[in-house]
Amino acid sequence: MRAPIGFRISNRRKSLKISQAGLARLIGISPSYLNLIENNKRDIGGALLNRVAAHLDIDIDELTGQSEQKLLQDLEEAFADPMVESLPFQPDERRELVAQYPASAAALARLHRAYGNAVSNADAYADRLRSDPLLSQLLHRIVSGVTAIRSSAEILEDVPDLDDAERQRFLSAIGRETRALSDVARNLIGQFDTSSQIRRSVSPVREIDDLIIERDNHFPTLEHAAEELRAEIEGHGAFGVATLTALLDKRFGVTVVVGGPPDEEDFPGQYRFESAGRRMWFHGATTLATRQFQLARLFGELAAPDAIAEALQSAVLSTPTARRLASRAIGSYLAGAMVFPYEQVLEDAEGCAYDIDHLRQVYHASYEQVAHRLVTLRRPGQQGIPFGFLRSDPAGRLTKHFPLPGLLLPNSGHACPLWAIYGAFRTPDVSTRQVVRFSDGSRYLFLARTVQRRTASFREQVVASSVMLACDVLHADRTIYATGLDLNDLSADVPVGPSCRLCTRRDCASRQEETLSPSGDSSRTRAPLLPAAFALGDPG
Template identity: 80%
Template sequence: MRAPIGFRISNRRKSLKISQAALARLVGISPSYLNLIENNKRDIGGALLNRVAAQLDIDIDELAGRAEQKLLQDLEEAFADPMVESLPFRPDERRELVAQYPASAAALARLHRAYSGAIANADAYADRLRSDPLLSQLLHQILSGITAVRSSAEILEDVSDLDDAERRRFRGAIAREARTLSDVARNLIGQFETSSRNRRSVSPAREIDDLIIEQDNHFPELEQVADTLRQEIERAGPFGIGTLTDLLASAFNIAVVVGGEPPDPEFPGQYRFDAPRRVMWFQGASTLATRQFQLARLYGELAAADAITHTLENATLSTPTARRLASRAIGSYLAGAMVFPYSRMLQDAEAASYDIDHLRQVYHASFEQVAHRLMTLRRPGEEGIAFGFLRSDPAGRLTKHFPLPGLLLPNSGHACPLWAIYGAFRTPDTMLRQVVRFSDGSRYLFLARTVQRRAGSFREQPAMSSVMLACDVLHADRTIYGSGLDLLDLSADIPVGPRCRLCTRRNCASRQEEALSPGGGRAEIRAPLLPADLDLGDPA
């Protein structure tokens, strides 16, 4: 959903009593073009947005309304929920709510998060009841115990000629079955408590999302620590696998082993750190890029544990699962900053017009590692192109998500089936590019390519994923991927949405779910051929 940046510029300019002509002259554009921007008829971004923000003495995040955009996106998801989507919402109701009653809008968004979490937990319990053999066995034991108790009790009540010995025997049977029932019930409750602790799947991901959005995908303290660690490593030798291996051995008494049996045979990953034995193990099929990155991550987590702890202390993480996932994300961020030093990476990216394959060769890295690092180049005053990042498995489920302000990227589940992230599976190992246009008129450049983890043996299936970067189309001409595209030709844009449930394009042939209908209209797909109110046949 496009934020009204132009209106903010106009209001701020008027509050400072600066004329339109004066501001246009200060930022180097014509007054007529500034008038179009202020009326939200032209997009603004990049260097021009920075110049306008500087002249108006306003923070660029406040001017771009990034907090408002995130809240609008949360409300879009809440209003698209099947429980409320049929209500007659006005088209601009969400925007008006955010603009006039931001606290109420935030309350609705939080309530929807809590509701989504409760639904996820309920689904998890239902799945366990349907599929968990232990729970099924416990329930059968309870049912059998109740049947036995009832049978003994009915005999004691209905049979009047039982002698004392028989009565004692039946009462003893009831007591034994009651104790067994009590033990089984405790086991059942324990299973549900374990399930509850392990199945909080919505809240941790959202909390990490909020942490990343709050930091604008950039952690200055970690960048400084990474520069220091990189210098330490380069004093010992050239940055790479050899030097990292030697430093881990000399500084932390850690051996690096490639190939052979993994420390934990049940663990399916390509690498594993065995802390008790002080061994970092890699599968023989793992790539050099994977080994370099994970060795840098291990070195960073050991050498800069205080910096990671400090970063996590300042974050809102309410559960152990959220803290574990956030710790992993922060460790990976630190490793990326070590492998790709900020200023050098930005300079190389700009010089190569953000050619990811070229940058892979320069840094001996993987496609996903380079794409991930490009997304974090957000240092104030030294910014690269702002990218969003998505990763999908072959089933279409999103497995990694880093948002881009203004672009509604789904948090989980599936995205729009027309997005390049899915089209990339049809052309493996080939970059796919798209210029897409959303229903609100916002346009983005999507770049996607498949990545594949090497199989360790003939019997092992290679794991394939698709990685996508997204940026505002205003920055497309700064990339090599904008070459040859007529970015002014709107007819070549691919009409898309965020995902079917949130998309307002009712005439999309790829739609799989009903559209969000602000007017509460009739369903357009999966409807009978004949209208439901048509009576067929002769009256009785």
């Protein structure tokens, strides 16, 4: 759902007491065209949006309403939940709720997330009961103990002529079994408590998403640390694998080894830092881009632990898994900021119209590394194009993503099968572009390409991934990938949805799941040829 950018421009202009004609003259357009923009009848983006923001002295994020877009995305997911999707929601109900009652909208989104966590916890407990041998054994002992107690109690109750010795023997058995049963019950509760702590956050990725969106995917502390570390490295030679290798050895006693076996037999990864032996090992098949990035990451984590800790200090990370993933993400961010210095890469990106193939040659980096860095160019006053990032495996499962507020992304599983991220697999190593339009009218430029790691032998299978950058079509004219496209021709857009489950397009021929209709109407997808109320042999 697109935020009302035009209305925000109008309100800001009026609050500054600037006339419509005056603002139009300042930004270089006609007053009539500005009037269309302010009434949300024309899109605005790219250089024009930057000029408007500059003359109104307002951040682009405030005009585009990124925080509202994230809230709209959360409500979209909540309203599509099978528990409530049949309710007769109005088409603009979510948008109006966010606009008029943002706190209530946030409360609904949080309650839905808590509900999802509770359901997942219940599923986790059910899975443990079915599959955990320890829990199965404990439950079996409880049943056996209850059976033994019941048997002894029935004998005491039904056999009146027991002598005192026999009665005392059964009473002792009941006491013994009761104490044992109590111990087993405490163990069982302990197992569930441990399981609950482990699974208290059912989606560490959601917590990482919240951290990234909260910081607008930009960490000034890490950027500053990266500048200092880059300067230190370049003080010993040109930035690259050779200088990083020498400096890691000199400052931290780390030896870099390329090829040969890792310290752990059958280790499946392409690189590994063996902390005990201070040894950074790389698979012989790794590319120079991978070695440069991972050596920069290791140097950053060893040289700037305080900067990493500060970046994570206020983050809400409730599980060890979430903390591990967040620490890895922050370490990779720091490495990216070292390999691609902010001001330099922003200037180069703007100069080449965000040509990723050109940038990867300039920085001796991979396609995916460049795409990652472009997502983080969000420094206030020095912003690049706001991009979202996705990566998919060949099965279509999303394996990594950096959210873009406003673009509704599924939190797990698969996205819309029509997205370029899947079409890229049909043309390996060739960039695929498309302009898509969602059912709410929002439009995006999608750019995707396959990537794959280098294999070490004939026996290894080549497993490709697809990475995709996404930006609002308002910014598309700033990229080389808009060349030759008529961005005003809506008929050329590809109609898409976020995923089949969340998509409202009932006439999509590529639908793989039943539609969730707000009106409660039955879906015609995979419907029987004969109506359910009519059977063969019924009288006419």
